[in-house]
Amino acid sequence: MFGANLRHLVTRYPSVAALCRDLDINRTQFNRYLAGDSFPRPDVLHRICVFFGVDARILLEPVAGLTEPHPALLTHPFTDPCFGPAATMVPDAVLPSGFYRFSRRSFTDSEKFIQGLVLIFREDQNTFVRGYEARAAMMEQGLPTSSATREFRGFALLQEDGVALMIARRGANTGSFNFLSRVTAFQNNFWEGYVTRTNRETLTSQRATRMVYEHLGADRARIRQAARAAGYCGEADLLPYHRRLLRPDEPFR
Numbered sequence: 003m004f005g006a007n008l009r010h011l012v013t014r015y016p017s018v019a020a021l022c023r024d025l026d027i028n029r030t031q032f033n034r035y036l037a038g039d040s041f042p043r044p045d046v047l048h049r050i051c052v053f054f055g056v057d058a059r060i061l062l063e064p065v066a067g068l069t070e071p072h073p074a075l076l077t078h079p080f081t082d083p084c085f086g087p088a089a090t091m092v093p094d095a096v097l098p099s100g101f102y103r104f105s106r107r108s109f110t111d112s113e114k115f116i117q118g119l120v121l122i123f124r125e126d127q128n129t130f131v132r133g134y135e136a137r138a139a140m141m142e143q144g145l146p147t148s149s150a151t152r153e154f155r156g157f158a159l160l161q162e163d164g165v166a167l168m169i170a171r172r173g174a175n176t177g178s179f180n181f182l183s184r185v186t187a188f189q190n191n192f193w194e195g196y197v198t199r200t201n202r203e204t205l206t207s208q209r210a211t212r213m214v215y216e217h218l219g220a221d222r223a224r225i226r227q228a229a230r231a232a233g234y235c236g237e238a239d240l241l242p243y244h245r246r247l248l249r250p251d252e253p254f255r
């Protein structure tokens with residue numbers, strides 16, 4: 003079994019000689035392992051297992067069930083330097099956990115604004131975001147309004163001057179990129195920035211607009227109030243400081 007497993011693993015590499023050099027194993031001895039004529043010492047077996055990402059069961063069980071799963075997208079060796087733990091471990095001081103009330107101009111109707119509620123939370127050293135599209139906005143686009151179809155999820159990435167949120171609905175059929183930077187005012191519980199959506203350009207709608215996040219923490223009264231106000235609203239219905247940060251009369255650049 004060990005010889006068969008080793009032969010299977012070796013097929014990934016174009017040169018057995020180069021592989022032996024990487025493993026620091028004599029080529030003749032390695033050929034004996036491949037033929038099933040010899041078994042490695044415990045220290046050599048450990049070296050082989052670490053190199054191929056398997057464990058000592060390689061001696062007894064088919065290798066198909068022993069190889070480690072492929073690394074996740076953001077921790078893949080290719081993307082890890084740019085999107086690994088250094089970017090995904092967003093400090094709580096930069097973006098605290100809790101509920102946030104947000105507001106922005108509607109993408110489909112420039113005369114309307116959208117208010118909503120999202121939850122920022124930490125899990126497995128990552129920072130996640132979860133919320134629901136406004137039911138009225140889904141209906142306007144002729145889309146289903148069930149909780150599953152309205153739900154969106156995403157994750158945060160640390161940026162030089164703020165935080166980026168990568169967000170999508172189920173199946174990643176639609177998504178958005180959000181950038182937020184803290185506002186140094188009041189209790190430091192406001193973030194301003196912009197949101198862009200993954201849509202092609204049209205003459206009747208826009209793909210980028212300003213956005214405001216207000217941290218509500220665990221204040222149940224304010225969270226309920228924000229939940230009740232979620233959906234479309236007019237400019238006059240925006241909270242005063244939200245309207246000030248959104249600057250409705252200034253074009254977005």
